[in-house]
Amino acid sequence: MTSHLLSLLLTATSLGIILLLSRLLWSYLTSPIRDIPGPFLAKLTDLWRLYSHWAGTHIETQRKLHEKYGSAVRIGPNCVSISDPSLITTIYDTRGDFVKSDLYRVTDAVQDGQTVESVFSTRSNDFHSKYIKPIHKFYVMNSILKIEHFVDRTLESLCEHIEERFIERLNTGKLFDIADWIHLYTWDVMSELTFSKKMGFLETGGDVEDAIATNKFLMRYFALVGQVPTLDKWLAKNPILPFKLPTFSGAASLCAQRMFERVQNPALATHDDFLNRFLQAKVDYPDFVGDNDVVAYLMLHLLGGADTTAIILNALIYHLLRNPAAHSRLVSELTTARLPYPAPYAAASRLPYLTAVISEAIRIHPSIGNILERVVPPAGLELRDGRKIAPGTLVGVNAWTVARSKEVYGKDVDTFRPERWLQAEEEGVESYDSRVKGMRQAELAFGAGRRACMGKPFAMVELYKVVATLFGRFEIELEGPKTEWRVLKLFFVFPSGIMVRMRRAANGT
Numbered sequence: 080m081t082s083h084l085l086s087l088l089l090t091a092t093s094l095g096i097i098l099l100l101s102r103l104l105w106s107y108l109t110s111p112i113r114d115i116p117g118p119f120l121a122k123l124t125d126l127w128r129l130y131s132h133w134a135g136t137h138i139e140t141q142r143k144l145h146e147k148y149g150s151a152v153r154i155g156p157n158c159v160s161i162s163d164p165s166l167i168t169t170i171y172d173t174r175g176d177f178v179k180s181d182l183y184r185v186t187d188a189v190q191d192g193q194t195v196e197s198v199f200s201t202r203s204n205d206f207h208s209k210y211i212k213p214i215h216k217f218y219v220m221n222s223i224l225k226i227e228h229f230v231d232r233t234l235e236s237l238c239e240h241i242e243e244r245f246i247e248r249l250n251t252g253k254l255f256d257i258a259d260w261i262h263l264y265t266w267d268v269m270s271e272l273t274f275s276k277k278m279g280f281l282e283t284g285g286d287v288e289d290a291i292a293t294n295k296f297l298m299r300y301f302a303l304v305g306q307v308p309t310l311d312k313w314l315a316k317n318p319i320l321p322f323k324l325p326t327f328s329g330a331a332s333l334c335a336q337r338m339f340e341r342v343q344n345p346a347l348a349t350h351d352d353f354l355n356r357f358l359q360a361k362v363d364y365p366d367f368v369g370d371n372d373v374v375a376y377l378m379l380h381l382l383g384g385a386d387t388t389a390i391i392l393n394a395l396i397y398h399l400l401r402n403p404a405a406h407s408r409l410v411s412e413l414t415t416a417r418l419p420y421p422a423p424y425a426a427a428s429r430l431p432y433l434t435a436v437i438s439e440a441i442r443i444h445p446s447i448g449n450i451l452e453r454v455v456p457p458a459g460l461e462l463r464d465g466r467k468i469a470p471g472t473l474v475g476v477n478a479w480t481v482a483r484s485k486e487v488y489g490k491d492v493d494t495f496r497p498e499r500w501l502q503a504e505e506e507g508v509e510s511y512d513s514r515v516k517g518m519r520q521a522e523l524a525f526g527a528g529r530r531a532c533m534g535k536p537f538a539m540v541e542l543y544k545v546v547a548t549l550f551g552r553f554e555i556e557l558e559g560p561k562t563e564w565r566v567l568k569l570f571f572v573f574p575s576g577i578m579v580r581m582r583r584a585a586n587g588t
């Protein structure tokens with residue numbers, strides 16, 4: 080009896096495997112994108128790219144594949160990675176013809192049994208237009224500059240903590256990982272601007288309420304499960320899963336809790352913070368902005384703004400410290416500028432070398448390491464060489480790939496060289512302008528087109544202020560000239576292990 084059952088089971092399993100393999104082979108042979116080259120396994124199953132994200136090799140793998148196969152590479156049975164910068168404005172156009180793919184569904188939260196989309200995750204242009212309208216005005220530069228003094232407050236606190244813990248008295252010359260402190264700072268800034276309350280990352284000198292650790296987990300989850308989004312239904316969005324994953328819904332609960340506290344006690348707002356602004360959006364647009372939407376706005380703001388800015392800041396610090404010539408050129412520009420500290424954005428953003436350093440950091444180390452996936456619309460996508468990508472195919476560009484385009488940035492794409500953003504001595508104005516225009520057009524670190532980053536003005540304000548303040552006020556040196564950092568490649572590409580010693584600069588006030 081048992082052996083009969085066993086043989087039945089074996090036959091059923093073998094049949095299942097044969098059916099699965101036949102299905103894979105059939106879709107391989109009949110795929111409308113079968114002429115797009117790529118690794119054999121990638122053409123058969125999305126598990127191939129899931130594995131490369133799991134191993135953290137997706138960025139290098141995609142780069143190497145583009146070197147081998149050209150500007151279009153098949154990285155999944157229905158997914159093509161594009162590295163041609165001239166297609167950025169097509170795939171990420173301002174009309175939103177190429178809608179976001181199901182990858183983004185993974186970041187939807189579930190609140191009271193309901194799926195909550197956000198302006199980041201939605202696949203619908205109508206939803207996006209509708210829900211962005213009530214909040215767009217809060218993210219424009221004029222509005223951000225009105226709250227610059229709150230950034231000052233947290234930046235001042237970062238400097239004080241660094242001085243107390245690593246510079247003054249017994250702590251003089253103490254070695255520390257500046258990446259950790261930048262990370263704590265960006266989380267405190269975002270919590271202060273969002274909830275009028277620093278969550279106390281700098282004060283504690285570590286994570287608070289597991290926010291940073293949870294976001295890292297979410298970025299790993301998003302990077303992996305996003306490659307096979309149906310898995311999300313069986314994992315994070317599975318109500319009967321016997322164990323709890325720290326999901327996007329967990330972050331949503333924290334934001335919901337803060338929102339209800341505020342509704343009960345409006346005096347908790349010490350300034351016109353983002354929670355107040357989002358609650359006002361609910362008053363202004365009562366027909367469609369409800370509590371769940373305020374939570375979605377809050378989540379996006381908090382989860383999208385802290386890690387991303389910390390990543391660029393840390394990449395900038397590391398690369399600058401590894402490049403003594405660029406480092407001393409920046410310090411000398413700051414010394415001459417004699418800015419007050421914390422540095423005001425208006426003055427810092429006028430400094431040409433600082434601007435070049437920031438542009439180069441954004442180029443060499445974009446915060447996001449995945450392709451930004453979109454769905455090819457009914458009209459299809461035509462490549463530069465005339466090949467066509469069929470409607471319904473998932474396509475996308477990885478900011479890391481285009482930022483290393485030799486055609487656009489020159490041969491030394493792997494070198495941190497801020498000078499590439501400045502006019503060379505022998506270069507005429509016209510050719511400089513057209514070179515910079517080309518470099519700007521190939522930038523994808525903040526996304527592009529209709530779904531580009533809304534928080535870019537705020538991120539830029541922070542980048543200018545923090546870099547000018549730290550490098551103007553302190554002397555910073557790496558533990559050793561060849562100190563290597565660590566880089567954790569998830570959906571975000573997190574640097575760590577930037578071991579430095581700091582001193583007050585002779586003229587830093």
Ligand code: HEM
Pocket residue numbers: 198199200211379380383384385387388391445446447451452523524525526527529530531532533534535537538
């Ligand atoms: C250096 C810092 C930052 C980087 C590199 C960055 C990058 C990005 C990218 C690449 C996207 C588009 C993603 C896609 O197409 O899939 C995006 C979207 C978004 N980001 Fe940022 N971001 C940064 C900072 C911020 C900040 C500080 C905020 C909030 C204050 C923010 C809010 C948003 C929002 C709301 C969206 C969704 C926009 C939409 O779909 O309409 N970001 N960001």
